[in-house]
Amino acid sequence: MTEGADRVTSTAPSAAMAPVPYRVRSRVVESPDAATLCLEPLDAVLPAPQPGEFMMLYAFGVGEAAISISGDPTVTDGSITHTIRAVGAVSRALHGAQPGTLIGVRGPFGTTWGLDEAAERDLVMVAGGVGLCPLRPAILGALANRTRYGRLMLVVGARSKADFLFAAQLEKWADDPHIELHLTVDVPVQDWRGEVGLVTEPLRRLALRPDRTTAFLCGPEPMLRFGAAALLAKGVAARDIRVSLERNMQCGVGWCGHCQLGPLLVCRDGPVVGYDVAGPLLRVKEL
Ligand SMILES: Cc1cc2nc3c(=O)[nH]c(=O)nc-3n(C[C@H](O)[C@H](O)[C@H](O)COP(=O)(O)OP(=O)(O)OC[C@H]3O[C@@H](n4cnc5c(N)ncnc54)[C@H](O)[C@@H]3O)c2cc1C
Numbered sequence: 001m002t003e004g005a006d007r008v009t010s011t012a013p014s015a016a017m018a019p020v021p022y023r024v025r026s027r028v029v030e031s032p033d034a035a036t037l038c039l040e041p042l043d044a045v046l047p048a049p050q051p052g053e054f055m056m057l058y059a060f061g062v063g064e065a066a067i068s069i070s071g072d073p074t075v076t077d078g079s080i081t082h083t084i085r086a087v088g089a090v091s092r093a094l095h096g097a098q099p100g101t102l103i104g105v106r107g108p109f110g111t112t113w114g115l116d117e118a119a120e121r122d123l124v125m126v127a128g129g130v131g132l133c134p135l136r137p138a139i140l141g142a143l144a145n146r147t148r149y150g151r152l153m154l155v156v157g158a159r160s161k162a163d164f165l166f167a168a169q170l171e172k173w174a175d176d177p178h179i180e181l182h183l184t185v186d187v188p189v190q191d192w193r194g195e196v197g198l199v200t201e202p203l204r205r206l207a208l209r210p211d212r213t214t215a216f217l218c219g220p221e222p223m224l225r226f227g228a229a230a231l232l233a234k235g236v237a238a239r240d241i242r243v244s245l246e247r248n249m250q251c252g253v254g255w256c257g258h259c260q261l262g263p264l265l266v267c268r269d270g271p272v273v274g275y276d277v278a279g280p281l282l283r284v285k286e287l
């Protein structure tokens with residue numbers, strides 16, 4: 001069973017609204033529109049984020065956006081890693097930030113994937129597009145404590161081969177006996193020998209032990225719904241399917257109401273929520 005894993009940070013509410021300056025230490029281009037930034041503190045160090053949590057990143061003079069952590073949770077040097085896809089003004093500014101650029105950081109905020117609660121169980125992780133970013137710390141955390149878990153299965157979908165994030169790491173995982181990797185693309189290209197289609201296809205073929213399986217899903221909402229439906233059809237309980245939700249965020253601390261989804265404030269009650277709670281809400285059109 002994987003119940004909510006809210007973590008109370010040591011940050012007081014008013015302090016949580018004040019961005020702390022971090023500097024871009026390194027920038028790695030991941031795909032045509034995504035880049036990974038490693039940020040290091042200038043002075044004050046924020047509490048280390050846990051897999052699933054997000055930070056509010058402020059591009060000075062442009063604005064703020066919620067961005068999940070995507071780095072290795074076993075790295076404890078005070079740095080924070082984020083992978084950002086450029087879709088609008090703020091994410092474009094963050095995505096383009098070069099080493100040395102100052103970024104304002106608030107957080108960490110939100111709920112975690114609940115890796116501790118999933119100990120002893122099989123893990124199925126399903127990512128669509130940039131949905132792999134919030135899942136990466138959970139994958140690396142599980143691999144670092146591999147004996148704590150049963151099978152570790154990862155299903156990743158991308159628009160095309162060029163859109164897979166963390167390509168070098170995916171190649172390594174493909175040869176790693178500790179993880180079962182399934183990749184699929186929407187658009188095949190000549191040198192793609194893998195699967196073509198939605199993530200639900202490899203997911204449907206997985207032989208699972210449903211009462212011993214915990215699933216983590218992150219990606220576009222239709223992917224969450226169809227992915228969860230495939231897992232439910234295999235007998236996995238809705239509460240053991242944890243999905244990461246996205247809503248427009250402003251304060252990040254449950255004050256402004258911008259991220260409301262039915263009875264939930266996604267910044268406070270999410271982003272990671274059990275499908276027993278998220279499922280009925282995601283089925284309501286334009287909630
Ligand atoms: C909890 C949480 C975690 C997140 N983690 C990440 C992350 O790790 N990496 C990351 O790149 N983004 C992440 N996001 C999404 C990110 O916050 C938004 O992409 C960003 O706020 C967009 O702001 P903007 O000003 O650049 O674009 P806006 O001006 O707000 O939007 C520009 C255009 O892009 C569209 N758009 C906005 N967001 C998205 C989106 N997510 N996908 C596709 N189209 C979009 C809008 O509809 C609009 O048409 C996360 C969001 C949440 C709530």
Ligand code: FES
Pocket residue numbers: 248249250251252253254255256257258259260265266267268
């Ligand atoms: S972003 Fe303000 S309440 Fe969630």
